[in-house]
Amino acid sequence: MASTRKSSEKKKSRKTAKESNSRKAPAKSKQTKAATESPKALRLTFSFDGDKVKLVSQQTVEMVVPASDPVKGFSKQKGFWAELKNEQNKTLYRRVMHNPTRNDAEVFSGGPDQNISRAPAPKRKGVFVVVVPDTEKGDAVTLSRSSPPTTGPKRGLLSLATKPATEFLRFKLKK
Amino acid sequence: MGTSDGTVLGSTKIVDAGPETKRWNVVITSDGYRSNEMAQFALDAKQFADTLLATAPFDLLRTAINVFRVDVTSKDSGADDPSKCGGTGAKPRTYFDATFCTNGIRRLLVGNNSRVLKVISKQVPQWHMALLAVNSTIHGGSGGSVATFSKSGGAIEIALHEMGHSAFGLADEYEYYAGCSESGHDTHSGSEPSQPNITTNKNRATTKWRSLILPSTAVPTTTNANCANCDPQPTPVPPGTIGLFEGADYFHCRVYRPEFNCRMRNLGAPFCGVCQQVIVKKLTPFLPV
Numbered sequence: 001m002a003s004t005r006k007s008s009e010k011k012k013s014r015k016t017a018k019e020s021n022s023r024k025a026p027a028k029s030k031q032t033k034a035a036t037e038s039p040k041a042l043r044l045t046f047s048f049d050g051d052k053v054k055l056v057s058q059q060t061v062e063m064v065v066p067a068s069d070p071v072k073g074f075s076k077q078k079g080f081w082a083e084l085k086n087e088q089n090k091t092l093y094r095r096v097m098h099n100p101t102r103n104d105a106e107v108f109s110g111g112p113d114q115n116i117s118r119a120p121a122p123k124r125k126g127v128f129v130v131v132v133p134d135t136e137k138g139d140a141v142t143l144s145r146s147s148p149p150t151t152g153p154k155r156g157l158l159s160l161a162t163k164p165a166t167e168f169l170r171f172k173l174k175k
Numbered sequence: 176m177g178t179s180d181g182t183v184l185g186s187t188k189i190v191d192a193g194p195e196t197k198r199w200n201v202v203i204t205s206d207g208y209r210s211n212e213m214a215q216f217a218l219d220a221k222q223f224a225d226t227l228l229a230t231a232p233f234d235l236l237r238t239a240i241n242v243f244r245v246d247v248t249s250k251d252s253g254a255d256d257p258s259k260c261g262g263t264g265a266k267p268r269t270y271f272d273a274t275f276c277t278n279g280i281r282r283l284l285v286g287n288n289s290r291v292l293k294v295i296s297k298q299v300p301q302w303h304m305a306l307l308a309v310n311s312t313i314h315g316g317s318g319g320s321v322a323t324f325s326k327s328g329g330a331i332e333i334a335l336h337e338m339g340h341s342a343f344g345l346a347d348e349y350e351y352y353a354g355c356s357e358s359g360h361d362t363h364s365g366s367e368p369s370q371p372n373i374t375t376n377k378n379r380a381t382t383k384w385r386s387l388i389l390p391s392t393a394v395p396t397t398t399n400a401n402c403a404n405c406d407p408q409p410t411p412v413p414p415g416t417i418g419l420f421e422g423a424d425y426f427h428c429r430v431y432r433p434e435f436n437c438r439m440r441n442l443g444a445p446f447c448g449v450c451q452q453v454i455v456k457k458l459t460p461f462l463p464v
Contacts, residue, residue, distance in 0.1 A: 039196055039197070043296075045292070047289075059296075059300075061300050061301055062196045062301070063195070063196055063200075063300075063303075064196070064197055064198075064199075064460050065460070066199070066303070066342075066458065066460065066461075067456050067457050067458075067459055067460055069369075069371070074369060076367065077366055077367050077368065078365050078366040078367070078368055079368055079369030079370060080369070081369055095344065096344035096370060096371070097344050098318070098340035098341065098344060098345070098346070098370075100319055100320065105277070105278060105280060105283050105317065105318075106317070106318055106336075106337075106347075107280055107282055107283060108282050108316055108333055108442070109282070110282055110327065110329075114329055114332060114441065114442035114443050116336070116347070116349055116441070116442060117349075117351065117352065117353050117354060118347075118352050118353060118425065119280050119283075119353065120278075121277070121278035121280065121283070122278070126288055126289070126319060126320070127288055127292060127320060128319065128320045129292065129320055131303070146365075146366075152359060159425065160352070160425060161365070162363075162364055162365025162366065163365065163366060
């Protein structure tokens with residue numbers, strides 16, 4: 001009996017996997033409002049040097065932007081994201097990002113197991129790009145991130161930040 | 176050193192799904208390829224494009240994706256391979272100055288990303304995902320705004336994993352930082368992560384990917400009995416089962432991933448169902464109407 005149930009569950013699980021992997025071509029579904037309103041986007045390029053981040057350029061490009069991440073219910077979450085805000089400070093578009101300013105790096109073993117791990121990489125400098133819809137309603141862009149732990153073995157490592165993200169950069173868009 | 180060490184030749188659309196203004200545009204450029212090696216770069220770029228479009232869920236999103244090749248020559252072949260990391264000490268003259276041993280890490284291969292983005296933005300202003308192919312057989316790569324990878328076997332897997340981070344905001348699903356027996360990575364005591372493929376919420380009714388978990392799947396699906404180490408148990412469910420598997424985001428316990436395995440956990444594995452769903456959702460606006 002137990003064996004039968006297990007087998008039945010196994011079949012169900014496989015079906016779920018198939019369903020969840022949605023092996024049918026995705027239907028053209030509702031596009032984000034921003035994407036249908038305008039094919040224009042703002043490409044924002046930032047530079048970072050350690051913890052310091054500054055906007056380097058703002059460029060309008062005729063292109064579609066990827067669908068937004070959830071614009072509600074994220075206030076206590078940890079991580080790194082960019083938001084496009086309107087004049088009332090309402091989030092119009094949000095992009096969750098793998099913290100581009102993190103002070104460590106992914107390391108690939110190259111062995112047959114293709115193992116991945118991380119290693120501290122302090123004093124990193126670089127650039128990163130955020131693309132948001134170019135819409136009349138857009139007033140400002142903000143960047144938010146969690147702070148790294150200040151004590152213990154995880155001290156200072158941004159990838160191990162545990163607290164909710166807070167806004168650390170805001171600028172008004174050029175009209 | 177730098178732009179005097181090569182030439183930007185131009186761009187070629189190698190996968191054409193439609194106008195750049197409406198599609199998701201992946202751009203791959205070259206470093207460490209001499210002018211007489213550009214045919215090889217064309218093959219390498221094609222191999223990447225073929226692999227990408229054969230990878231789920233991109234295989235179902237072909238009509239949304241353009242791939243461009245931006246040809247950039249270098250005076251010399253390869254990438255810097257500093258001897259301080261055990262390399263040969265080679266210092267070829269290349270356009271994007273790609274080097275192994277970045278931050279003293281042997282396999283960390285990084286080019287001048289600022290220069291890469293400048294060139295790509297000029298050649299394909301509508302780019303969404305930037306990649307740098309480095310003409311070296313040494314295994315290596317890196318993420319960030321530019322996913323960088325070498326020509327070693329399996330290095331395309333690095334590019335796909337990094338694309339998961341850069342283009343789709345996916346988190347790492349491995350449960351350790353530098354290795355399983357490390358200290359300080361026992362329990363994930365933080366807030367709910369913003370990334371869509373990891374969670375601290377083990378409530379079946381409210382967790383992020385609840386709609387994909389079958390009623391018959393146990394939640395949590397795996398529990399780590401010893402939080403001082405990685406969970407050694409094999410999967411208790413068939414591959415592809417979506418549930419809550421303990422261990423992810425560099426911590427052994429109290430954080431969950433959606434499937435036992437995923438490309439965001441192990442190179443060479445397929446993207447898990449939740450990661451695939453995220454990718455499909457992000458790229459839906461690029462599908463033809």
